[in-house]
Amino acid sequence: MESISETRSNIKRLGKTLGLICRIAMIVFILLAAFSFVLAGISVLLPDTMSSFKSYFEQNTIFQLLKAAAGLKSMDQRYVSAIGAMVTAIIFAVLALYLGSFRKLLMEMVSSEKPFTQDLARTIRRKSYTLLLMLVYNPVVALLTFLIAMLFSYFVEYGAHIQEKADQTSRIQEEMIVSFAEITENKSGQTGKHVRRVAEYTRILATALGLDRETVENLRLASTMHDIGKLMIPGEILEKPGKLTEEEYRTIKTHTTYGGKLLQNVEGDVIALARTVALEHHERPDGRGYPEGKTEISLAGRIVAVADVYDALTSKRSYKEAWEEDRAYQEIVNGAGTQFDSEVVEAFKNAYGEISRIREMYRD
Numbered sequence: 001m002e003s004i005s006e007t008r009s010n011i012k013r014l015g016k017t018l019g020l021i022c023r024i025a026m027i028v029f030i031l032l033a034a035f036s037f038v039l040a041g042i043s044v045l046l047p048d049t050m051s052s053f054k055s056y057f058e059q060n061t062i063f064q065l066l067k068a069a070a071g072l073k074s075m076d077q078r079y080v081s082a083i084g085a086m087v088t089a090i091i092f093a094v095l096a097l098y099l100g101s102f103r104k105l106l107m108e109m110v111s112s113e114k115p116f117t118q119d120l121a122r123t124i125r126r127k128s129y130t131l132l133l134m135l136v137y138n139p140v141v142a143l144l145t146f147l148i149a150m151l152f153s154y155f156v157e158y159g160a161h162i163q164e165k166a167d168q169t170s171r172i173q174e175e176m177i178v179s180f181a182e183i184t185e186n187k188s189g190q191t192g193k194h195v196r197r198v199a200e201y202t203r204i205l206a207t208a209l210g211l212d213r214e215t216v217e218n219l220r221l222a223s224t225m226h227d228i229g230k231l232m233i234p235g236e237i238l239e240k241p242g243k244l245t246e247e248e249y250r251t252i253k254t255h256t257t258y259g260g261k262l263l264q265n266v267e268g269d270v271i272a273l274a275r276t277v278a279l280e281h282h283e284r285p286d287g288r289g290y291p292e293g294k295t296e297i298s299l300a301g302r303i304v305a306v307a308d309v310y311d312a313l314t315s316k317r318s319y320k321e322a323w324e325e326d327r328a329y330q331e332i333v334n335g336a337g338t339q340f341d342s343e344v345v346e347a348f349k350n351a352y353g354e355i356s357r358i359r360e361m362y363r364d
């Protein structure tokens with residue numbers, strides 16, 4: 001989970017740096033265009049001062065070409081310089097425009113959910129041909145920048161390829177997760193929409209806690225597997241009406257460790273998160289939870305704990321009636337700092353309107 005958002009922020013940083021370089025280069029080209037434009041004027045109006053700009057004209061391919069052509073027709077030196085400088089000014093202006101549009105592309109890329117696309121790679125390649133205009137000014141610089149831009153376009157294309165693969169993997173993960181959740185739901189004897197409501201409460205709580213969109217979505221998916229370990233618990237115990245014996249209760253508690261085991265050999269960010277949730281959704285900050293009784297609980301575990309208990313309280317189970325909404329709300333609030341994490345309970349209070357709406361929407 002973290003590696004993806006890290007990569008994304010690295011891309012953003014890289015994009016921003018490249019954008020800054022583009023902006024600086026754009027300003028340089030605008031200045032060069034203005035300078036060339038002024039030189040064109042000087043060539044005609046003040047031909048005597050032209051010797052100070054000798055080096056500018058000497059390394060200017062356009063000027064050299066023009067001079068060679070003009071020599072054949074014995075054209076006035078002043079006009080050759082002026083035309084040379086004017087054409088150069090236009091080329092610099094075009095390059096400045098190119099950099100401006102390239103920078104815009106970069107900024108779009110940085111702010112996009114999917115920074116790399118085949119389309120973008122093609123656009124960069126197409127635009128890069130503009131850089132060849134510089135050939136007439138300085139062939140080495142022209143070829144070098146053209147090559148860099150081309151390489152960048154292939155880098156983007158490669159990124160797009162990797163991104164497609166990653167999307168495919170997460171689609172497969174998601175399909176698998178939904179099937180897992182459905183199987184658990186059928187087996188665990190809990191009423192129909194428990195998994196869906198817990199997932200929605202998890203999403204609401206995670207959002208209220210200020211987590212980013214991607215993390216919220218991963219956590220929502222992961223939460224659907226919190227009780228997956230119940231697949232390993234005998235149906236008679238799960239569906240038993242009335243009070244459980246001490247022994248039966250101990251057996252039920254093992255659904256957390258079974259869940260962790262079931263998910264431990266499956267790869268993927270969401271599955272790794274699901275494993276943590278399966279292991280920790282019955283832990284309590286006061287250390288009186290299970291299976292380990294630990295007090296250092298991951299945020300994912302702390303969030304799903306609140307979502308799960310709130311839904312269990314407000315739902316009818318084989319051994320109990322559904323609680324009134326206000327009573328369930330109070331129970332969660334009273335558990336802050338002991339059964340539940342205080343920060344998550346705070347988020348629960350703040351987002352209660354939405355939680356209550358979801359409960360109404362997905363009634364059993």
Ligand SMILES: [Fe+2]
Binds near residue numbers: 226227255281282
């Ligand atoms: Fe559970």
Ligand SMILES: [Fe+2]
Binds near residue numbers: 194226308
């Ligand atoms: Fe549950």
